[in-house]
Amino acid sequence: MLIPSSIRLEKKIARKCCGLPIAIKTMACSLRSKSKDTWKSALCRLENHDIKTVVGDVFKTSYENLHYKMTGDTFLLCGLFPEDFDIPTEDLLKYGWGLKLFKGVGTIREARYQLNACIERLIHTNFFDRK
Secondary structure (H helix, E strand, O other): OOOOHHHHHHHHHHHHOOOOHHHHHHHHHHHOOOOHHHHHHHHHHHOOOOHHHHHHHHHHHHHHOOOOHHHHHHHHHHOOOOOOOOOOHHHHHHHHHHOOOOOOOOOHHHHHHHHHHHHHHHHHOOOOOOO
């Protein structure tokens, strides 16, 4: 029986993650609801990497799949806080405003809209959960 090509692609990506659960979950979350071409692109980026470099490559690939620079910047900003810390949105807004992360906005309200959209994208990709 032939395995559909999409399943083969998923298995290839999982194999490239060297069976590391965090790497597999990270790739799965970053590729969820993405086109087949995006999956193929991710596989190409993971090709020819050994176990010593695959985790870094997986995280780099998932970060690049965020698509929006603002979302990536928000994710990096969240990384400055301790693990499992409940980061107040207003703190992210203040830091983001001070670092000039919000492009094309003239008011704090518009910046808040952009930040909330970024948080929504991050939640959708399971980078962090909002309680």
